[in-house]
Amino acid sequence: MPKPTRHRPVMLRETLQALELAPGLIVVDGTVGAAGHSQKIVEKIRPEGTLLGLDRDQEMLARAAETLTGEPHAPSARYQIGDDVLLRHAPHSELEAVLQDEGLPLVDRILVDLGLSSDQLESEERGFGFRTEGLLDMRFDKTTGQPVADWLADASIAEITTVLSEYGEEPLAGQLAEEMSSRARRGSLRTADQLRELIEEVYQKQGHRLGNSHPATRTFQALRIAVNAELEHVQRFLTEVAPACLKTGGLLAVISFHSLEDRLTKNAFQNRDLWSSASRKPIGPSSLECKMNPRSRSAKLRIGIRAD
Incomplete structure (x- = not known):
């Protein structure tokens, strides 16, 4: 229930x-x-x-x-x-x-x-919220489609970059996509907290402060929009x-x-x-x-x- x-x-x-x-x-x-x-x-x-x-x-x-x-x-x-x-x-x-x-x-x-x-955002099992730790799924309808974690493992760097740019207006789309693709293909990007930590690492490497609005907001939005069309x-x-x-x-x-x-x-x-x-x-x-x-x-x- x-x-x-x-x-x-x-x-x-x-x-x-x-x-x-x-x-x-x-x-x-x-x-x-x-x-x-x-x-x-x-x-x-x-x-x-x-x-x-x-x-x-x-x-x-x-x-x-x-x-x-x-x-x-x-x-x-x-x-x-x-x-x-x-x-x-x-x-x-x-x-x-x-x-x-x-x-x-x-x-x-x-x-x-x-x-x-x-x-939905606070559900630990759905992966919608970047402050959760559950499986990176993000599907509204879990009876159809592909979880985000699986999509990332299959998608090319170019495809991920396009999604982050167009649906999230993410300024570091290319850098994030490269790291996301690499980890997803190794099987080490399966949960929401793993994605949040990846985003924080990329931003810090690029010399960006996290600020009041967490940068993961844009990436999580973009991936959710994409996987649910x-x-x-x-x-x-x-x-x-x-x-x-x-x-x-x-x-x-x-x-x-x-x-x-x-x-x-x-x-x-x-x-x-x-x-x-x-x-x-x-x-x-x-x-x-x-x-x-x-x-x-x-x-x-x-x-x-x-x-x-």
């Missing part, structure tokens, strides 16, 4: 206001996580409303079921909670297929929170899936945490064939929220309205 969640939903008040929720709406939380947003969404769409929650991470889906019922749940691919809440193990990029499979119509609202949850999922969702699933006038809310995702969202919303209007500037967290939840500081919320 999963441990109780420690995740705080980001910009909860702002998101609920932006979605303009009302009783009877059909709402999709495409990255349901521990159901921090969904728990409040359900309250606002009852009675007669429907919530569909998706997540690539089966462990997080179990946490969502626990949040919404108050009872522990074993990992499962599907949870039916009462008559108005359905949770499915699937990425948001497969929303259209899930709606067809469940016999659900076009929806009124969609929310996707593209950030990593505190529960995150940007490919987001791009397809924004340009194909969400427009196909939303009713005319329906709202899509996207919470992003780094410039790559936010740029994709901004560019997608500029397509007037798909989106009639969108927020000109992203909404950010309040200063109080940033103080109470430092992980919210980089969050940006954008809203798009489905065109006719």
Whole structure:
């Protein structure tokens, strides 16, 4: 059974206001996580409303079921909670297929929170956080794909360099990639703490101080994005899936945490064939929220309205 969640939903008040929720709406939380947003969404769409929650991470889906019922749940691919809440193990990029499979119509609202949850970051078994010591896995869906440790052992130095540069904007991408490839092929780069120590060593050799923001943040982000094909999922969702699933006038809310995702969202919303209007500037967290939840500081919320 999963441990109780420690995740705080980001910009909860702002998101609920932006979605303009009302009783009877059909709402999709495409990255349901521990159901921090969904728990409040359900309250606002009852009675007669429907919530569909998706997540690539089966462990997080179990946490969502626990949040919404108050009872522990074993990992499962599907949870039916009462008559108005359905949770499915699937990425948001497969929303259209899930709606067809469940016999659900076009929806009124969609929310996707593209950030990593505190529960995932702090898990010792998943390798998401550079302060953990577990296996360097980083897959959201452990039933498919390749763990980061295996990918590093197979990838070329050039491939690793490209990932670190493009997804992490890492200034020492080349030096890090060379050392990462060497150790991974020797079998000595299997855990999160081994990768963190490697990054610290490379930075110190290059005469860089570690500073307040640990340099491992960029590399861990880049590898996570790569192994989960995150940007490919987001791009397809924004340009194909969400427009196909939303009713005319329906709202899509996207919470992003780094410039790559936010740029994709901004560019997608500029397509007037798909989106009639969108927020000109992203909404950010309040200063109080940033103080109470430092992980919210980089969050940006954008809203798009489905065109006719």
